[in-house]
Amino acid sequence: MIGTILNDEYYMRQALNEARIAFDKDEVPIGAVVVCRGRIIARAHNLTETLNDVTAHAEMQAITAAANVLGGKYLENCTLYVTVEPCPMCAGGLLWSQIPKIVYGAKDEKRGYSIYSPSILHVKTQIISGILAEESAALLKQFFHNKR
Amino acid sequence: MIGTILNDEYYMRQALNEARIAFDKDEVPIGAVVVCRGRIIARAHNLTETLNDVTAHAEMQAITAAANVLGGKYLENCTLYVTVEPCPMCAGGLLWSQIPKIVYGAKDEKRGYSIYSPSILHVKTQIISGILAEESAALLKQFFHNKR
Numbered sequence A, B: 001m002i003g004t005i006l007n008d009e010y011y012m013r014q015a016l017n018e019a020r021i022a023f024d025k026d027e028v029p030i031g032a033v034v035v036c037r038g039r040i041i042a043r044a045h046n047l048t049e050t051l052n053d054v055t056a057h058a059e060m061q062a063i064t065a066a067a068n069v070l071g072g073k074y075l076e077n078c079t080l081y082v083t084v085e086p087c088p089m090c091a092g093g094l095l096w097s098q099i100p101k102i103v104y105g106a107k108d109e110k111r112g113y114s115i116y117s118p119s120i121l122h123v124k125t126q127i128i129s130g131i132l133a134e135e136s137a138a139l140l141k142q143f144f145h146n147k148r
Helices: A001-025 A060-070 A088-097 A133-147 B002-024 B058-070 B087-096 B133-145
Strands: A031-036 A039-045 A078-084 A101-106 A125-131 B033-038 B038-044 B080-086 B101-106 B126-129
Touching: A001 A031, A001 A039, A001 A060, A001 A078, A001 A101, A001 A125, A001 A133, A039 A060, A060 A078, A060 A088, A078 A133, A088 B087, A101 A133, B002 B033, B002 B038, B002 B058, B002 B080, B002 B101, B002 B133, B033 B058, B038 B058, B058 B080, B058 B087, B080 B133, B101 B133
Parallel strands: A078 A101, A101 A125, B080 B101, B101 B126
Antiparallel strands: A031 A039, A031 A078, B033 B038, B033 B080
16 A cells, blocks of 8 residues: 555656646646556646647646557556646546546646536546645646736 | 528538548547638547547547637637537537537437536537437437447
8 A cells, every 4th residue: 555655656746747847838737647557658748828729738648648659549557647636628538548547636626527527537437636736736826826 | 590590500510521521430420610700610520549549529629620720729709510419528628618609419318518517518608409410310320330
């Protein structure tokens, strides 16, 4: 169990690194990685401004990138780590991906999928929250503070 | 009002043409178009198999394509026509796009966003359903019948 928590923290730190890359690009700082059998197969960060595309959330890009690496569109045996709770769009994409485990950092009290409907994700999907939540939330807070 | 209905049918027929293109590619036959000030600025159909990507729904591609045409990521003054009710992923993407009007054909009793949470779409978004619903549903039914 301790090993699992350490791993979750390790991979979440990688997602947080992605969020920091987004921050440096003046993008809303959210990052994600997809891990398959202990290996990071995709890294992504929010690029909605750079790509001029509201669908370019970290999770969506991570799903697409991971499927490219795997050569199949379903992310079986994978875990997504994302610094903030997915929105309904991303949760819906994760449902379609059949990913069995999702780990997120900070809650999104305004746009998190769980506010709309927890059932957007499959009942059998393992969901862990709160990993490095404070660091993830602090990065977002700093971003929006700078915007004021 | 009659003019509006005729227009909605006209544009939905374009979306249905896209769905038929998907059908011919052995993709789940769902099509979409984005209309801005009377002009079709994006056409898309489901490409999840071709692109090996669960996020490649017609609506998601239509959002991205329309934003490219407009040069801005928000689809103000646009209408999305899609042959089948959007899933939570696509409804979530449409929320982010700030599109003011969505017209869909057939209900999706299993994966439609409204089953999960009608509030995934903004309360001010105008939603019209049932336009060419029978034709859209029949195409899907034929597709899944052929798959058996």
